[in-house]
Amino acid sequence: MHIIKLNAIDSTNAYLKAISVKKVPKDFTVVVAEEQTKGRGQMGAHWQSETSKNLTLSLFKEVSFLKVEQQFYISKVVALAIIKTLEILNIPKLSIKWPNDILSANKKISGVLIENVIKNNKLQGSIVGIGLNINQKFFNNLPKASSLHLLTGVVYNKDEVMSLLLKQLEFYFRKLESLSFKDISEEYESLMFRINKPSTFKALNETQFIGYIKGVSEEGKLQILLEDNIIKAFDLKEVSLEY
Structure with a gap:
């Protein structure tokens, strides 16, 4: 694993994309920033994050073992890795709001932006951006947003949380590489927000x-x-x- 730490950047996903234009990054290259000035979420939404309070990172994963039509499995394993990390930290009432927002009860604490690299209709790699609200206390005009600190009262060490998360991402991507599609899907669907309600x-x-x-x-x-x-x-x- 290759970790690049930055103080400030427009977007960790954009940084990795710029690298990948010149040459394919090493598998599991991770870029983490203290501040993102143009962090993005799904559908072009702005990701609000207070400087140095949260975890904002992107990783490059080589995924040529997947077919293009199987690319949603990347979303599944990333969501599961985040959930497992938060379970270890005893965060309560966790669920996945399709496609990959992570909730505690009905409060959003993590979002994911996945940008896949497809060439000649073949999946080459995936740039996975993750925002996890850790120690932020205030969210302007975002009544459904929360953080680990607001949920538990604990002030977290971001590096420790990142280390936990990266271990879980490695575990679930290995599971994906072993083509355990059925197990991954069953675990993902069991955690879906409001399933069967x-x-x-x-x-x-x-x-x-x-x-x-x-x-x-x-x-x-x-x-x-x-x-x-x-x-x-x-x-x-x-x-x-x-x-």
């Missing part, structure tokens, strides 16, 4: 509907049981789960 969703046209989360398709689409007893699969741009 009546939930409210918002469609692309802003209309709301009720359904039951039943799991995730092989391609990573959210499978929802609708009122007419039909299971329909939605991608990230088509639907959002209301809390």
Whole structure:
């Protein structure tokens, strides 16, 4: 494992992407920053993080052993690695809000941005950005955000948390390399937020509907049981789960 530590950067994902343009980074190269000025989340959302209070890192993983249509397994193992890290730290009521937000009860404490490198329709590598709220106390206009400190009252050592997380990422990526797709999927779905519970969703046209989360398709689409007893699969741009 190769770890690059930075004081400030626009985005750790962007930093790794810039490196990868020149040459493919070593497998499991990690970039961690004390401050990200342009941290991003899913769908281009800004990731709010107070300087030196949280863990903001990106890692490069060689994933040519996966088919393009299997790329959502990267999201699954990253989410599971974060969950396992937080379980070790005794963070309560953990779940995965599809596709890979990590919640404690209904508070978001971690987000993931995955950018895959695909060449000639073949998966080459994956740049995995992780933001984990650790010691931050205040979140402007983000009532659903929280941190490990706010949840437990403990002031955490960020390096220790990072070390735990990297060990779990190594474990779950090894599991993925062994092609344990069934085990990974079962563990991921068992931790999904509001699985098999009546939930409210918002469609692309802003209309709301009720359904039951039943799991995730092989391609990573959210499978929802609708009122007419039909299971329909939605991608990230088509639907959002209301809390």
